[in-house]
Amino acid sequence: MTSLPPHFQPVACDEPGVYRTLLESTKAIPWRIDWATMRFTYIGPQIEALLGWSPASWQSVNDWADRIHEEDRQKTVDFCVAQSQQGVDHEADYRAITRHGEYVWIRDVVHVVRRPDGSVGSLVGFMFDITARKQAEEKILQLQRELEILSYRDSLTGVANRRMFDTVYPAQWAKARDTGHPLSLVIVDIDYFKQYNDHYGHVQGDECLRRVAQVLDTAASHPGHLCARLGGEEFVLLLPGTDAEGARIKAERCRKLLAQEEIPHARSGAGRLVTVSLGVGTIVPGAGDDPGVFLDRIDRRLYQAKSAGRDRLCDAEA
Numbered sequence: 001m002t003s004l005p006p007h008f009q010p011v012a013c014d015e016p017g018v019y020r021t022l023l024e025s026t027k028a029i030p031w032r033i034d035w036a037t038m039r040f041t042y043i044g045p046q047i048e049a050l051l052g053w054s055p056a057s058w059q060s061v062n063d064w065a066d067r068i069h070e071e072d073r074q075k076t077v078d079f080c081v082a083q084s085q086q087g088v089d090h091e092a093d094y095r096a097i098t099r100h101g102e103y104v105w106i107r108d109v110v111h112v113v114r115r116p117d118g119s120v121g122s123l124v125g126f127m128f129d130i131t132a133r134k135q136a137e138e139k140i141l142q143l144q145r146e147l148e149i150l151s152y153r154d155s156l157t158g159v160a161n162r163r164m165f166d167t168v169y170p171a172q173w174a175k176a177r178d179t180g181h182p183l184s185l186v187i188v189d190i191d192y193f194k195q196y197n198d199h200y201g202h203v204q205g206d207e208c209l210r211r212v213a214q215v216l217d218t219a220a221s222h223p224g225h226l227c228a229r230l231g232g233e234e235f236v237l238l239l240p241g242t243d244a245e246g247a248r249i250k251a252e253r254c255r256k257l258l259a260q261e262e263i264p265h266a267r268s269g270a271g272r273l274v275t276v277s278l279g280v281g282t283i284v285p286g287a288g289d290d291p292g293v294f295l296d297r298i299d300r301r302l303y304q305a306k307s308a309g310r311d312r313l314c315d316a317e318a
């Protein structure tokens with residue numbers, strides 16, 4: 001144990017004034033409520049600096065309840081009353097309203113003081129200002145939400161990424177199977193993109209990917225439809241509730257919108273502009289169908305479209 005320096009004079013802690021000085025010099029705000037009358041018998045003067053309400057204005061528990069943010073009031077009061085009635089020490093976080101109409105996050109730590117017969121005599125506690133902590137927590141939550149969103153975005157093109165597709169596709173598959181509605185897929189691959197990169201450079205290749213992604217995203221713009229980048233220069237449109245004819249129209253729309261973009265491609269074997277090939281298919285999933293097998297089938301159609309000369313779609317096996 002550390003020994004005290006020789007000049008140290010212990011304070012006579014039986015002096016009530018010493019306790020008061022100590023209590024009133026802390027950042028935590030002490031208070032006491034008489035259980036029988038539900039009235040404050042003490043609250044530290046620091047409360048005025050924190051909330052703007054003078055100590056004298058804290059008369060009954062109603063003053064406390066009235067100064068709790070209305071979204072937190074009921075649950076805080078219910079919780080504290082229930083805990084106190086059971087004689088259980090507890091703590092509650094809530095927003096207290098300041099005299100100027102702002103709010104401060106408070107952590108109220110409550111100790112239930114019992115009489116010798118075991119009944120509750122009073123409640124004593126400390127209020128801590130935890131606003132900074134709550135703001136930091138809120139900031140972290142906000143960042144986590146943003147991160148969650150970003151983790152489902154392809155960072156180059158801004159459309160959904162493979163992870164998003166892998167999350168949404170099985171869910172839409174299950175929904176289509178349960179409802180008996182059709183589900184369509186369009187897999188899109190840029191033609192001669194290696195040659196594009198070789199000729200224009202990787203930076204312009206990236207720009208081309210962004211523009212193609214924007215076109216496909218516009219083509220997919222319908223509630224519930226998804227455009228995702230599967231990787232490289234390959235994209236997919238997931239079209240729940242779309243039948244074979246609707247999927248074919250959508251795929252043709254992708255080609256048409258891209259043609260309107262008129263992105264030059266001097267080294268394409270399919271013309272002088274950037275073009276795409278598309279594999280298209282529709283299914284009403286049955287119990288024996290598998291989403292991976294269906295995806296592979298559409299991928300094979302894409303390669304049929306490539307083999308047949310590119311800049312076209314294929315929606316059936318050859």
Ligand SMILES: Nc1nc2c(ncn2[C@@H]2O[C@H](COP(=O)(O)OP(=O)(O)OP(=O)(O)O)[C@@H](O)[C@H]2O)c(=O)[nH]1
Pocket residue numbers: 156189190191192193194195197201202203204205206209231232233306310
């Ligand atoms: N700029 C850029 N290029 C990429 C990216 N991801 C993949 N690529 C390129 O995309 C090209 C794909 O080439 P291939 O798979 O041979 O396909 P292709 O040249 O389009 O040929 P076909 O699909 O048969 O028409 C490769 O040169 C990759 O380097 C990317 O994020 N940015």
